[in-house]
Amino acid sequence: MDSAAARARASADGHSSTAPAYTEFHPRWYRPRISTYWWLGRWPYVKFILRELSSVAVAWTVAFTLFQLWSLSQGEVAYSTFTRRASSPIMIALNVIAFGFLLLHSITWFNLAPKAMAVRVSGKRLPAILISGPQFLAWFAISAIVLWIYMVRT
Amino acid sequence: MARNIDIELQVSRYSPEQDLEPHLQSYRVPIRDEWVILDALNYVKDKIDGTLTFRWSCRMGICGSCGYMINGEPKLGCATFLKDYAPGPVKIEPLRNFPIVRDLVIEISDFLEKLKKVKPWLIHEGSNGQGEYLQTPDQLEQFRQHSMCINCLLCYAACPISGLDPIFIGPAALALAHRYNKDSRDQGSAERMATLSHPDGIWGCTFVGECTRVCPKHVDPAGAIQQYKLAAAMDGMKSFLMPWGKR
Amino acid sequence: MEAKKSHEPIFWTLFSAGGVVAALLLPVHLFIFGMAVPLHWIHGPAYNLLLSLAQMPIARLYLFVMCSLPLFHFAHRFRYTLYDGLQIKHLNEVVFASCYGIAVLGTVAAGWLLWRI
Numbered sequence: 294m295d296s297a298a299a300r301a302r303a304s305a306d307g308h309s310s311t312a313p314a315y316t317e318f319h320p321r322w323y324r325p326r327i328s329t330y331w332w333l334g335r336w337p338y339v340k341f342i343l344r345e346l347s348s349v350a351v352a353w354t355v356a357f358t359l360f361q362l363w364s365l366s367q368g369e370v371a372y373s374t375f376t377r378r379a380s381s382p383i384m385i386a387l388n389v390i391a392f393g394f395l396l397l398h399s400i401t402w403f404n405l406a407p408k409a410m411a412v413r414v415s416g417k418r419l420p421a422i423l424i425s426g427p428q429f430l431a432w433f434a435i436s437a438i439v440l441w442i443y444m445v446r447t
Numbered sequence: 448m449a450r451n452i453d454i455e456l457q458v459s460r461y462s463p464e465q466d467l468e469p470h471l472q473s474y475r476v477p478i479r480d481e482w483v484i485l486d487a488l489n490y491v492k493d494k495i496d497g498t499l500t501f502r503w504s505c506r507m508g509i510c511g512s513c514g515y516m517i518n519g520e521p522k523l524g525c526a527t528f529l530k531d532y533a534p535g536p537v538k539i540e541p542l543r544n545f546p547i548v549r550d551l552v553i554e555i556s557d558f559l560e561k562l563k564k565v566k567p568w569l570i571h572e573g574s575n576g577q578g579e580y581l582q583t584p585d586q587l588e589q590f591r592q593h594s595m596c597i598n599c600l601l602c603y604a605a606c607p608i609s610g611l612d613p614i615f616i617g618p619a620a621l622a623l624a625h626r627y628n629k630d631s632r633d634q635g636s637a638e639r640m641a642t643l644s645h646p647d648g649i650w651g652c653t654f655v656g657e658c659t660r661v662c663p664k665h666v667d668p669a670g671a672i673q674q675y676k677l678a679a680a681m682d683g684m685k686s687f688l689m690p691w692g693k694r
Numbered sequence: 695m696e697a698k699k700s701h702e703p704i705f706w707t708l709f710s711a712g713g714v715v716a717a718l719l720l721p722v723h724l725f726i727f728g729m730a731v732p733l734h735w736i737h738g739p740a741y742n743l744l745l746s747l748a749q750m751p752i753a754r755l756y757l758f759v760m761c762s763l764p765l766f767h768f769a770h771r772f773r774y775t776l777y778d779g780l781q782i783k784h785l786n787e788v789v790f791a792s793c794y795g796i797a798v799l800g801t802v803a804a805g806w807l808l809w810r811i
Contacts, residue, residue, distance in 0.1 A: 320463040322546035322554055327610050329781060335519065338607060341655045342779060348771035351716045351764045352796070354724045358761055359803055361727060365748060366811045369741045380732040388728030395724055399717040405654065409673035413588070436722035443726055446747050447739035611778050650702035653774050676706055683703030 343394075344401050350394030357388070403428040454478050454529065455536035456487055458499065461547050469547060471538070472496075478530055484539065485513055485524035488551075501551035508663060511599035515551055516540040521604035521661050544603055544610035558600060561616045564642055565624035570635025586631040593626035593671050595664040602658035602668055608651055615651040616643065618658035618668035625671040628678070636678075644679045652676075705770050712767025719760050745811070754808040761804035762797075769793040 332338040364375035378384060406428060407421035453475040461469035474495050476487045485503050492499045503513040506525040513524035518538050529537070545553035602618035603609045609617050624643055628636045643649050652672045659669040730736045747753055773793045776782055782789060 320548055322463070322548055323461055323466075323468060324546045325468075327781070329779075331607060331610070332779065337657055337660070338655070341607075341653075341657075342775070345653070345771055345775045345779075348768040348775070351712075351720060352768040352772075352800075354716075354720045354728075355761050355764050355768075355800060355804075357728060358723060358757070359800065359807065362748065362757065362761075362804075362807045362811060365741075365745055366807060372741055372744075376731070376738060379728065385729065385732050388724060388732075392721065392724050392729060395716075395721045398713075399721055402713055402717040405656075405673075408654075408667075408670040409677050411589075411670070411674050413585075417588075432718050432721075435718050436725075439719070439722045440726065442747075443739070444736065447743045608778060611781060644703065645700045646702060650700065650706065653778065676703075680703045680707045680710070684707065 344397060347394040347398040347401075350391040351398060353387075353391050354395060357391075399432060403432065452478050452533070454487075454533055456491065457536050457538045458488070458491070458551070459538075459540040459547075460499075460550055463549060469540075473536070476529075478533055480530060482529040483525050484515070484517055484522075484527045484529060484537070487529050487537075488524060488539070499551075500549050509597055511597035514542050514599045514601050514604065516543055516604060521601040523599060523601070523663050526663055542600055542604040544606070545600070553600075555600065557613070558598075558603065558617065558620070561620045562598075562623070564616060565620045565627075566635060566639055566642075567620075567623045567627060569627065569630065569633050570638060571632065572634060580632045582631055589631070590626045590629035593622050593629070593666055593668075596623055596626075596666045596668075597664055599663060601661045601663065602666075605657035605661040607655060607657070608653065612647065612651060614647045616648050618652075618672065619666075621649055621652070621675065622666055622668035622671040625675045628675070640679060640682060643675070644683075649675050649679060705766075708763070708766040709770035710767075712763035712765065712770075715760060716764035716767055720764060723760070748808075748811055754811070758804050758808050762801040765797040765800040766794075769797040 332342045361375055361379075364371045379388075403425045404421075407419075407424035410424060412419045412424065454477075456474045456476055457471040458474065459469045460466070460472045474491045476490045476495075479486070483506075485506055488499065488501055488503075492501075501513070501515070501524075503524060504510040505512070508523055508526045511523075514521060515524050516522075516539070517524075517527055518532065521542055524539075539551065541547050541551045541553045545555065545557075548554050596619050598619060600619065606615075606618055608615050621643065624639050627633045628639060649672055652669075654669060654673060656669045659667045662668065726736070731738050748757065770793075773789055776789050776793075
């Protein structure tokens, strides 16, 4: 393909067809393949993948809640089966791990929020803590309210 | 005052006509207090091995030529002190996620194509009829940080998506698009949005954040891209809820 | 080059909304029902009281939002994790359908459950 292009160029600029056709030299580039384990290579990448995997814990929590709601709707016996299953060591271990990932999600989420919102007051950018701080406070407040409702109403 | 202490450099060598893949070659260079990695490489080229090939120019962190992977971290050769790596060894490789042409030299024409795609210039309809554009310091502040890019490509080396997805436009180009969108003199937001609100544009970014961490000029490309996503999402919602409005 | 308007803004907005809901609400719910009650740190709920609490209209709406949006957050994020982690971007359609299929199924299930609880 290169020699055809070079020949076309040589004849296009008016030189006689007896002029030698030079092909451009194209060095062989080295292109490494990215391994599936690219993310294990550096700690920031590992942190990133862990953060992304927290979405699985999110989905698990919703599934757990849906199962709880289904048991609730099926009567007291069904709900006590749910309670029993939730108390098994495996389920507790799973939920503790999931809870850890949920915390990772919440903390990274609120810390990253200021990056997406460039709020400026009279020219200067608001310090990140003024955006993430209220979100953390809202998180604590809502959690406390939910816990209180549970303790008082059930 | 020169000290008689050496440090070992392990530099990636690749000769396209002779090698099938890169390999490391060792050199011993003296450590001087004020030397940066670039000084060490030039010492090698001057006194030990003249065939070593690498890019550099201003040696003061403004041209963006001397980006290398130094012990696995993308850094500018002129801004990284040699003595910080004592006793060594220091591994110097070409920037990740780019084809290697030779030794430490990478092929960047792909990046230049991506840069053209984002239209990094002021887009406006004719002149404003009043001579030069006026801009307040506050208006300048909106985009000033993102205008500091020196196209050193450290962010592309740090961004895993740039490696995994060759058509991803990448941090520097997207940050520059955002810089022009935020410029009060520019009217090209809609035009850029059409090309960039795309899975290989801003939506390919998953906010790893490494680009911002390695940027020597504190451009914060990750922040720029997230702000761009927010703008695109609001833009999308507006045109969805009010499709008759003029864009 | 590409004239097709991308629908990514919609998915990203769902992802963001789901992320906020997940960040604010899910931890305390999992803490209560997944950890504190099974480990007897707090009392288990009385069935009738929990049921009547869940049956309140505002609670149904709250639980629906809490179960639905985070699934869309998961769908978006996990989709990209599969692209970048397992490098299966060529299986684009399959990945997309699976992830958002789960989100839609979960939403429908939540809606149905909370309608008739």
